[in-house]
Amino acid sequence: MATVLDFEKPIAELLEQKEKVEQVASKSGVDVSKTIKDLDEKIKAARKNIYEHLTPWQKVMVSRHPDRPYAISYINAVSDNTWIELHGDRTVKDDKAMVGGFGSLDGRTVMFIGQQKGTNTKTRQYRNFGMPNPEGYRKALRLMKLAEKFNKPIVTFIDTPGAYPGLEAEERGQGEAIARNLIEMAQLRVPVICVVIGEGASGGALGIGIGDKVLMLENTWYSVISPESCSSILWRSWDFKEKAAEALKLTASDMYANKLVDGIINEPLGGAHTNPAEAHKIVKHEIKKHLDKLDALSPEQRIEKRIKKFCAMGVVKE
Amino acid sequence: MSNWFKRIKEGITTSTKDKKETPEGLWYKCPTCKTIIPSEDHAANLFVCVNCNHHHKIGSKEYFKIIFDNGAFHEINAQLKAADPLNFTDTKKYTIRLDESIKKTELNDALRTAYGKVHGNDLMVACMDFSFIGGSMGSVVGEKISRAITYCIEHQMPLLIISKSGGARMMEAAFSLMQMAKTSVKLSLLAQEKIPFISLLTDPTTGGVTASFAMLGDLNIAEPNALIGFAGPRVVKETIGKDLPKGFQTSEFVLEHGFLDKIVSRKDLKQTLGNLLQMFKN
Numbered sequence: 224m225a226t227v228l229d230f231e232k233p234i235a236e237l238l239e240q241k242e243k244v245e246q247v248a249s250k251s252g253v254d255v256s257k258t259i260k261d262l263d264e265k266i267k268a269a270r271k272n273i274y275e276h277l278t279p280w281q282k283v284m285v286s287r288h289p290d291r292p293y294a295i296s297y298i299n300a301v302s303d304n305t306w307i308e309l310h311g312d313r314t315v316k317d318d319k320a321m322v323g324g325f326g327s328l329d330g331r332t333v334m335f336i337g338q339q340k341g342t343n344t345k346t347r348q349y350r351n352f353g354m355p356n357p358e359g360y361r362k363a364l365r366l367m368k369l370a371e372k373f374n375k376p377i378v379t380f381i382d383t384p385g386a387y388p389g390l391e392a393e394e395r396g397q398g399e400a401i402a403r404n405l406i407e408m409a410q411l412r413v414p415v416i417c418v419v420i421g422e423g424a425s426g427g428a429l430g431i432g433i434g435d436k437v438l439m440l441e442n443t444w445y446s447v448i449s450p451e452s453c454s455s456i457l458w459r460s461w462d463f464k465e466k467a468a469e470a471l472k473l474t475a476s477d478m479y480a481n482k483l484v485d486g487i488i489n490e491p492l493g494g495a496h497t498n499p500a501e502a503h504k505i506v507k508h509e510i511k512k513h514l515d516k517l518d519a520l521s522p523e524q525r526i527e528k529r530i531k532k533f534c535a536m537g538v539v540k541e
Numbered sequence: 542m543s544n545w546f547k548r549i550k551e552g553i554t555t556s557t558k559d560k561k562e563t564p565e566g567l568w569y570k571c572p573t574c575k576t577i578i579p580s581e582d583h584a585a586n587l588f589v590c591v592n593c594n595h596h597h598k599i600g601s602k603e604y605f606k607i608i609f610d611n612g613a614f615h616e617i618n619a620q621l622k623a624a625d626p627l628n629f630t631d632t633k634k635y636t637i638r639l640d641e642s643i644k645k646t647e648l649n650d651a652l653r654t655a656y657g658k659v660h661g662n663d664l665m666v667a668c669m670d671f672s673f674i675g676g677s678m679g680s681v682v683g684e685k686i687s688r689a690i691t692y693c694i695e696h697q698m699p700l701l702i703i704s705k706s707g708g709a710r711m712m713e714a715a716f717s718l719m720q721m722a723k724t725s726v727k728l729s730l731l732a733q734e735k736i737p738f739i740s741l742l743t744d745p746t747t748g749g750v751t752a753s754f755a756m757l758g759d760l761n762i763a764e765p766n767a768l769i770g771f772a773g774p775r776v777v778k779e780t781i782g783k784d785l786p787k788g789f790q791t792s793e794f795v796l797e798h799g800f801l802d803k804i805v806s807r808k809d810l811k812q813t814l815g816n817l818l819q820m821f822k823n
């Protein structure tokens with residue numbers, strides 16, 4: 224049974240009605256094509272109406288929808304199942320919350336890297352809920368350097384509730400690992416495209432987020448802190464997450480308007496979780512489009528533009 | 542401050558009325574070992590406890606005085622102030638928070654940049670002020686560091702960043718987050734110019750500051766017993782569900798795990814910087 228978010232209930236009810244009508248029809252042989260067509264129209268209208276008016280907090284909930292495609296799902300689809308996963312940071316271990324490896328994008332080798340969440344209780348733990356340890360960031364950097372060495376472009380999929388705040392993570396330098404990625408990604412000579420496919424929480428997201436093009440799927444969020452944590456710190460209560468979500472301006476449209484990301488990728492009507500195959504297709508198309516544009520620039524031009532872009536972020540009064 | 546201490550303070554106020562230049566009062570009580578010494582003596586000892594070596598938090602004003610020859614320096618971009626790009630309000634409007642902080646601290650934001658000489662060597666110093674909204678990193682901190690790096694590249698001048706921060710400035714949300722990116726990508730240009738960057742981590746250095754410029758020094762040095770980490774100790778404790786080991790996330794702990802080059806006491810800071818700058822030069 225698919226997970227239904229509160230505000231999706233009107234859609235779920237219509238879907239249920241449709242299912243019942245179909246059941247009746249298959250038993251009785253009555254022609255219900257007109258009813259089904261009407262219901263399809265209603266479902267579409269309901270999705271459109273609801274998804275056009277999502278609040279920031281509702282978008283945060285969609286970004287965390289358990290049926291949403293995760294990094295490996297995109298990687299496999301975009302690379303037509305050619306992806307060869309590569310493991311380990313060559314220092315400590317293999318971080319299961321951060322995955323990476325070469326894959327073929329319509330014949331062209333690309334280094335795909337992403338934060339991976341699990342799909343059930345067991346794999347969620349295995350993936351540490353998509354929260355990388357320092358070795359995850361170091362694995363990502365190793366693979367990026369590998370890609371650079373062989374002149375292959377890099378695509379990262381961002382989807383994390385944050386870098387893991389554990390004891391060993393601190394011992395092994397979580398801060399240093401993320402910082403190192405920021406400075407190293409700035410100077411990568413190959414094209415780098417970053418796509419926020421779910422949650423973009425703070426430094427943990429940014430650690431694989433320094434790209435020539437940073438794109439956000441329509442129903443994702445990207446900010447310095449989750450709305451829940453923001454609520455607990457600034458309002459000193461967990462009850463203001465909706466308010467915090469609004470104040471943080473963390474949606475794709477807000478981030479784009481504030482020039483903190485380079486583009487928004489539309490999701491299938493009703494969110495990526497309602498039609499993962501369509502979401503895969505759209506993302507692949509966007510990646511190819513941007514790669515073509517980035518190919519036209521020299522490595523020096525790309526690096527200069529990349530650095531200038533991030534240096535322009537921020538608003539001060541002289 | 543305990544009531545007992547207040548009484549002592551009040552009791553001796555009249556006899557030493559002329560020694561007004563010490564702002565925190567006339568006596569300093571060490572929070573670690575409880576030793577009480579005249580504030581003047583404490584200041585003369587660079588705000589380090591004479592008894593237990595506790596390094597009291599100080600700001601840019603004090604560091605500039607300690608580091609630069611004859612306390613002489615040129616501050617740059619002092620006029621920069623925070624805007625409120627998100628029109629942010631939590632329990633209070635961000636603009637009001639800013640006004641109050643400016644009034645209280647007599648600072649424009651949480652970082653000042655100035656250049657001068659250290660034992661005759663040129664040095665740009667970017668120093669955070671914890672008293673300004675917890676030393677949080679917003680657009681002004683990022684922009685000042687970015688401009689300081691530009692200056693360093695133009696003048697081939699080494700850079701010292703003194704970190705003292707609780708991390709991101711939440712009221713600037715993603716703008717604050719992107720200052721991590723901004724400062725780090727800009728530091729990559731300094732690195733390409735092979736201009737030395739020394740990072741000094743002081744108590745506390747956490748969050749987005751640790752996960753960007755503070756950990757990116759050619760040399761990372763720290764004051765003794767400073768809190769240094771990515772996640773704050775309370776968050777780590779909640780995550781693991783048990784008490785943290787003694788000394789967790791101190792300078793000594795971070796040194797032992799390989800992320801610091803050296804721990805430097807405040808009284809040795811200027812001499813150490815001078816020596817290091819000479820090493821890079823010769």
Ligand SMILES: [Zn+2]
Nearest residue numbers: 571574590593
């Ligand atoms: Zn003491």
